Amino acid sequence: MNYYAVMAIYRFEIARTLRTIFQSVVSPVISTSLYFVVFGAAIGSRISDIDGIVYGAFIVPGLIMLSLLTQSISNASFSIFFPKFMGTIYELLSAPVSFYEIALGYVGAAATKSIVLGLIILATARLFVPFEIAHPYWMALFLVLTGVTFSLFGFVIGIWADNFEKLQLIPLLVVMPLTFLGGSFYSVDMLPPFWQKVTLFNPVLYLVSGFRWSFYEVADVSVGLSLAMISLFLCICLTLVWWIFKTGYQIKN
Amino acid sequence: MCPLISVSNLSKTYASGFVALKNVNLDIKQGEILALLGPNGAGKTTLISIICGIVNPTEGTVTVNGHDIIKDYRQTRKMIGLVPQELTTDAFETAWGTLRFSRGLFGKKANPKHLEKVLRDLSLWDKKDSKIRELSGGMKRRVMIGKALAHEPEILFLDEPTAGVDVELRKDMWHLVKELRNSGVTIILTTHYIEEAEEIADRVGVINHGEIVVIEEKTELMRKLGKKQLTLELQQSLDQLPAEFRPYNLELSQDGRLITFTYDIHAERTGITSLLSQLNETGIRLKDLKTTQSSLEDIFVTLVKDEPE
Ligand SMILES: Nc1ncnc2c1ncn2[C@@H]1O[C@H](COP(=O)(O)OP(=O)(O)OP(=O)(O)O)[C@@H](O)[C@H]1O
Numbered sequence: 024m025n026y027y028a029v030m031a032i033y034r035f036e037i038a039r040t041l042r043t044i045f046q047s048v049v050s051p052v053i054s055t056s057l058y059f060v061v062f063g064a065a066i067g068s069r070i071s072d073i074d075g076i077v078y079g080a081f082i083v084p085g086l087i088m089l090s091l092l093t094q095s096i097s098n099a100s101f102s103i104f105f106p107k108f109m110g111t112i113y114e115l116l117s118a119p120v121s122f123y124e125i126a127l128g129y130v131g132a133a134a135t136k137s138i139v140l141g142l143i144i145l146a147t148a149r150l151f152v153p154f155e156i157a158h159p160y161w162m163a164l165f166l167v168l169t170g171v172t173f174s175l176f177g178f179v180i181g182i183w184a185d186n187f188e189k190l191q192l193i194p195l196l197v198v199m200p201l202t203f204l205g206g207s208f209y210s211v212d213m214l215p216p217f218w219q220k221v222t223l224f225n226p227v228l229y230l231v232s233g234f235r236w237s238f239y240e241v242a243d244v245s246v247g248l249s250l251a252m253i254s255l256f257l258c259i260c261l262t263l264v265w266w267i268f269k270t271g272y273q274i275k276n
Numbered sequence: 277m278c279p280l281i282s283v284s285n286l287s288k289t290y291a292s293g294f295v296a297l298k299n300v301n302l303d304i305k306q307g308e309i310l311a312l313l314g315p316n317g318a319g320k321t322t323l324i325s326i327i328c329g330i331v332n333p334t335e336g337t338v339t340v341n342g343h344d345i346i347k348d349y350r351q352t353r354k355m356i357g358l359v360p361q362e363l364t365t366d367a368f369e370t371a372w373g374t375l376r377f378s379r380g381l382f383g384k385k386a387n388p389k390h391l392e393k394v395l396r397d398l399s400l401w402d403k404k405d406s407k408i409r410e411l412s413g414g415m416k417r418r419v420m421i422g423k424a425l426a427h428e429p430e431i432l433f434l435d436e437p438t439a440g441v442d443v444e445l446r447k448d449m450w451h452l453v454k455e456l457r458n459s460g461v462t463i464i465l466t467t468h469y470i471e472e473a474e475e476i477a478d479r480v481g482v483i484n485h486g487e488i489v490v491i492e493e494k495t496e497l498m499r500k501l502g503k504k505q506l507t508l509e510l511q512q513s514l515d516q517l518p519a520e521f522r523p524y525n526l527e528l529s530q531d532g533r534l535i536t537f538t539y540d541i542h543a544e545r546t547g548i549t550s551l552l553s554q555l556n557e558t559g560i561r562l563k564d565l566k567t568t569q570s571s572l573e574d575i576f577v578t579l580v581k582d583e584p585e
């Protein structure tokens with residue numbers, strides 16, 4: 024294994040984040056904080072508690088998940104799309120690195136970024152709404168698994184996309200709706216029975232539910248099922264990466 | 277001695293169906309400077325890109341130091357540094373940062389001393405902390421060379437290194453290339469300029485329409501270059517040349533009206549005077565005469581043009 028190469032890619036990506044700290048860290052933190060202000064402080068007081076939890080606190084895990092998902096995908100997809108777009112990919116292709124090492128460097132960096140971002144948002148949320156974390160280790164586990172899984176997913180999108188529209192397509196048309204309808208803002212049993220069934224097909228539900236359980240010990244589905252589902256997504260993404268590698272990925276002529 | 281790089285029966289057909297390389301065979305020796313000449317679209321970049329792993333070959337094999345470039349890509353790529361034709365760099369990265377990245381990517385432990393030497397050799401040391409986008413085009417090209425040298429490669433590919441580079445920098449570059457060669461690095465460069473190939477290369481290969489038309493030692497080509505031809509047009513056609521002209525190795529054209537004399541301009545006595553006076557004595561009358569020099573340029577032009585003049 025070319026350890027130096029993985030580290031070089033990882034460091035390069037982290038340096039890029041630090042160079043663009045406003046765009047990559049400050050701006051998602053601010054936009055998520057607006058939700059806490061609006062739903063937590065302003066409207067939240069008029070919404071009744073859900074499962075015995077103050078609405079402002081109830082939405083915290085879901086909002087962190089939402090940022091984690093979108094940031095993981097956009098970080099990872101952009102990080103591999105950009106060298107393709109600029110032509111600097113030539114160096115990766117001519118270097119003694121395997122596709123897995125390239126993936127490890129980029130996905131590792133993207134996951135690190137979004138996990139750190141998730142923690143910053145968590146700390147920021149604490150300024151606006153009071154809450155406790157019942158199971159910090161479970162919380163960390165969900166945070167890491169989700170960050171890694173969706174960074175992998177983003178990496179796949181970045182490899183697949185050959186223009187900016189394609190790069191935005193899946194995040195906008197698929198991921199956004201799923202995250203908003205995944206129970207970040209409500210509990211599933213607030214929905215009519217039919218929609219409750221439909222929601223069970225939304226993968227994001229399992230992430231949000233598991234993550235929220237680690238905070239408040241309330242969940243839409245059992246925590247074991249949440250964990251199983253996220254592990255399944257991780258496997259699917261790993262398979263996708265493997266498959267792209269097998270079938271000749273879209274970066275070579 | 278077995279070749280350092282061996283290309284055999286290499287063909288490339290792009291997804292568009294365009295055949296960029298046709299059955300190319302080529303051996304590159306350890307320690308030489310090989311110049312690849314060819315017009316736009318000849319396939320020079322394609323050939324280099326295949327050896328470096330950027331483009332997949334359609335057919336054929338390439339070995340570097342005995343290792344297959346696909347099966348043993350780690351061994352082969354570690355030995356190679358590539359300076360591509362296009363200037364593509366991370367605009368927001370510093371010169372130092374990008375060299376450090378390249379070294380790591382090629383699996384080498386950090387070595388600031390070596391990077392410093394590379395940057396100094398390229399007269400970039402004072403620019404090491406500048407963002408690449410703040411550098412001039414010529415400086416960017418030098419950064420690209422620096423990236424390629426960051427991991428101490430044994431083989432260096434330079435794809436049109438002098439495109440958009442001023443005379444002064446070009447000289448520096450050739451100086452650097454010669455120094456690298458002296459330290460044992462094998463260098464393959466492409467160019468459109470024959471003078472460049474003449475000046476720097478040990479061997480010159482000409483590619484056209486995806487085929488290697490000729491590949492020869494430069495001295496050998498220079499010998500051809502040193503030849504000049506004197507063409508004599510006669511007033512009356514000859515059936516055959518008189519025997520006393522045999523030592524001149526003359527050629528008589530089909531219609532018997534043209535005599536061609538090939539001579540070496542570097543020779544002390546070219547034999548032109550004696551030939552002319554002997555012709556005069558024999559009573560062969562001339563109508564016209566002209567001399568032509570077959571330069572590398574001519575060789576090149578006739579080789580790459582479909583219909584020679
Ligand atoms: N990705 C590609 N898809 C299809 N055709 C390609 C591709 N890349 C190159 N070609 C074609 O292959 C041929 C050889 O291209 P190549 O870049 O190897 O030429 P070259 O000798 O380097 O030319 P130049 O001197 O202009 O750099 C050209 O006709 C080009 O149009």
Ligand SMILES: [Mg+2]
Pocket residue numbers: 320321322361435
């Ligand atoms: Mg070219």
